[in-house]
Amino acid sequence: MAILTYREAVARGIAQEMERDDSVVLIGEDVAGAGGVFKTSAGLLERFGPERVIDTPIAEQAILGAAMGAAMTGLRPIAEIMFSDFFAVCWDLVVNEMAKTRYMTNGQVTIPLVVKSGNGGSLRFGAQHSQSIENWAMAVPGIKVVAPSTPEDVVGLMAAAVRSDDPVLFFEHKGLYSSKGEVPDGPIVDELGTARVRRPGKDATVVALGLMVSRALAAAEQLAERGIDCEVIDLRSLVPLDAATVLESLGRTGRLFTVEENPRMLGWGSELVAIAGDDGFWDLDGPIVRITTPHIPLASADSLEDLMIPSVDRIRDEIEQALKP
Amino acid sequence: MNLPLSNHAYGEHALVLPPDDPTSHDDADISMETRLRMYRMLQEMRQFEKRAYDLFMQQLVKGTTHLSLGMEAVAAGFGAAMDTDDYTFATYRGHAHTLARGVPMEGVLAELLGRANGLLGGKGGSMHLTSVEHKVMGSYAIIGAHLTIANGAAWSAQYRRSGQVAVCFFGDGTTNIGAFHEALNYAAVFKLPVVFVCENNQYMEYTAIGDITAVRRPAADRAPAYGLEPIVVDGNDADAVHLVAAEALAHARSGKGPVMVEALTYRHGGHSRADPGKYKPPGELEAWLAYDPIKVYRGRLERLGVAAADIDAINAEVAAAVDEATEAAKNGPLPDPRAAFTDVWADGGHQWRS
Ligand SMILES: Cc1ncc(C[n+]2csc(CCOP(=O)(O)OP(=O)(O)O)c2C)c(N)n1
Ligand SMILES: [Mg+2]
Numbered sequence: 060m061a062i063l064t065y066r067e068a069v070a071r072g073i074a075q076e077m078e079r080d081d082s083v084v085l086i087g088e089d090v091a092g093a094g095g096v097f098k099t100s101a102g103l104l105e106r107f108g109p110e111r112v113i114d115t116p117i118a119e120q121a122i123l124g125a126a127m128g129a130a131m132t133g134l135r136p137i138a139e140i141m142f143s144d145f146f147a148v149c150w151d152l153v154v155n156e157m158a159k160t161r162y163m164t165n166g167q168v169t170i171p172l173v174v175k176s177g178n179g180g181s182l183r184f185g186a187q188h189s190q191s192i193e194n195w196a197m198a199v200p201g202i203k204v205v206a207p208s209t210p211e212d213v214v215g216l217m218a219a220a221v222r223s224d225d226p227v228l229f230f231e232h233k234g235l236y237s238s239k240g241e242v243p244d245g246p247i248v249d250e251l252g253t254a255r256v257r258r259p260g261k262d263a264t265v266v267a268l269g270l271m272v273s274r275a276l277a278a279a280e281q282l283a284e285r286g287i288d289c290e291v292i293d294l295r296s297l298v299p300l301d302a303a304t305v306l307e308s309l310g311r312t313g314r315l316f317t318v319e320e321n322p323r324m325l326g327w328g329s330e331l332v333a334i335a336g337d338d339g340f341w342d343l344d345g346p347i348v349r350i351t352t353p354h355i356p357l358a359s360a361d362s363l364e365d366l367m368i369p370s371v372d373r374i375r376d377e378i379e380q381a382l383k384p
Numbered sequence: 385m386n387l388p389l390s391n392h393a394y395g396e397h398a399l400v401l402p403p404d405d406p407t408s409h410d411d412a413d414i415s416m417e418t419r420l421r422m423y424r425m426l427q428e429m430r431q432f433e434k435r436a437y438d439l440f441m442q443q444l445v446k447g448t449t450h451l452s453l454g455m456e457a458v459a460a461g462f463g464a465a466m467d468t469d470d471y472t473f474a475t476y477r478g479h480a481h482t483l484a485r486g487v488p489m490e491g492v493l494a495e496l497l498g499r500a501n502g503l504l505g506g507k508g509g510s511m512h513l514t515s516v517e518h519k520v521m522g523s524y525a526i527i528g529a530h531l532t533i534a535n536g537a538a539w540s541a542q543y544r545r546s547g548q549v550a551v552c553f554f555g556d557g558t559t560n561i562g563a564f565h566e567a568l569n570y571a572a573v574f575k576l577p578v579v580f581v582c583e584n585n586q587y588m589e590y591t592a593i594g595d596i597t598a599v600r601r602p603a604a605d606r607a608p609a610y611g612l613e614p615i616v617v618d619g620n621d622a623d624a625v626h627l628v629a630a631e632a633l634a635h636a637r638s639g640k641g642p643v644m645v646e647a648l649t650y651r652h653g654g655h656s657r658a659d660p661g662k663y664k665p666p667g668e669l670e671a672w673l674a675y676d677p678i679k680v681y682r683g684r685l686e687r688l689g690v691a692a693a694d695i696d697a698i699n700a701e702v703a704a705a706v707d708e709a710t711e712a713a714k715n716g717p718l719p720d721p722r723a724a725f726t727d728v729w730a731d732g733g734h735q736w737r738s
Binding site: 302304 | 471503504505507508512514515516517521522524526528529530531532533534535536537538539540541543544550562563566567569570573574723726727728729730731732734735736737738
């Protein structure tokens, strides 16, 4: 057992897979010599050499195209898009090329690749470096979407993403990079499409993702002191979506809350609400509540950013309010 | 005030006309076997495309289709020069490049007709022809993207030390999109074994390339910015293309990095579907029809002593093959409705939730 930061866990997960499989390679801006702008690939160049850990030009389309072409022809590339906001300049490669090529070719082409990216806010970077874009990604048929919240999950889900034969967008939360957690020794391989119950509870099901998981857990602790017992589910993966775990929990608690960092309109929680409407309606004992960032770009001032992204206090208060008899 | 765009003269660039000497490559060092092979390919592409057009006009080919009529020599010249393991990356105008790698006509035509016996089971259509078995790694319909993907295949070949080269075909219009420039720099920096082939047919969709491009030769004049030689080849002479292709492939294969080839050619028809091409200035089409790649090549074969009857026999064989493929395509069943739900994911299915 070791205590690792989230950023160290990213490098550990990649290293674990590179060690195991020569076809795993890493490309991106500043990922090699500098070890990544977020230091998520520190030490990998030294360990695996310049043929497998490669600094690229600032050319996001070229990066994702290279990853895709290599994945189609025998490699298992990991490509880094530094800030997830930058997906906007290479979204074609994700949406039109990676996502559709297997389908359009009737299964002839397989695209086993991972695109890792720093996602989300709370670091005062302003509107162009703080977005949570997981909800764009999950809207695209053919792309898997993962967003781990703990160092252990980072390692295991990175391994699962690399071993997946489908393209996976791997969203690292920038606000979690320096967070720490225990990580077991030895290889860890997790499973995509599985949520985790982080805190069992009987009064309400609270579903969260990424940075929102720890905030939801903290809110749940405070609510427990007030006699409200929340079950907190870390979704971990949006595609595939572990709806069964959420619906099973809802069946026991009768109330559903989502805690989302993405802008409100068509955030991932709205799909969960729709699923609850389809398959969990008769389990509901009250309205479903989505606790989200408003539908706005994020401001950079800490006072403003903190007002927008769901905080522990806001999560606690909205849940408490909704559960008032 | 004199606004700059009020002086922008669309259609007033100088006409680009074909060379006028079809004999220029009569003496090229190319075996008769290869030449006959290329002639057969030219015929296959020509007759296939004409049939595709007819079927489109009969509304059997739905949606859209982009023909290579008039541009066949580029596909044949490269097709005959590539190793069986080399990768092809094509565009939506990709029928000829697909046939050039030996993909049977039936599957291609059936795909155009949306049938289950289509190359992609009816799920891709005319613009996305792919046959991994023949190393045709796809036909891509978003301008520019596939240059970056071809880089990836070339990178993988380099990493695996397989000796393969990726050949990526695209149009003149594609030289103005960002992905083109990203791809060129990337390929040059990493010395990737990739050959970029610009089929300069002088038009994007309906706008002449000269009217909206800062340089005269859209690909060749950009190549030096990425440390590459500016190479222009007569894209209507299969021998000229073949020689340049062989050299480019050898260069890329030897580890010296990418090559950019601009093949000057012309599309006889419109951009797609039934586009009548009214934007073409008078005399231009006629001049290029007179320098038709098939006419040029047939003339050469005859000058080199191939009997007209032997050439006609090739034409007839190809015609029979196209007829046969047409019948097989027309008789193909419609896709099983369940096929719409397969192969979103590598497990073969489409499930996204539990
Ligand atoms: C990104 C993008 N923009 C626009 C289009 C629409 N479009 C399809 S073909 C085409 C013209 C391309 O011209 P060129 O590269 O010269 O190829 P050609 O069709 O002449 O072979 C355009 C603009 C597209 N498919 N993708
Ligand atoms: Mg063109």
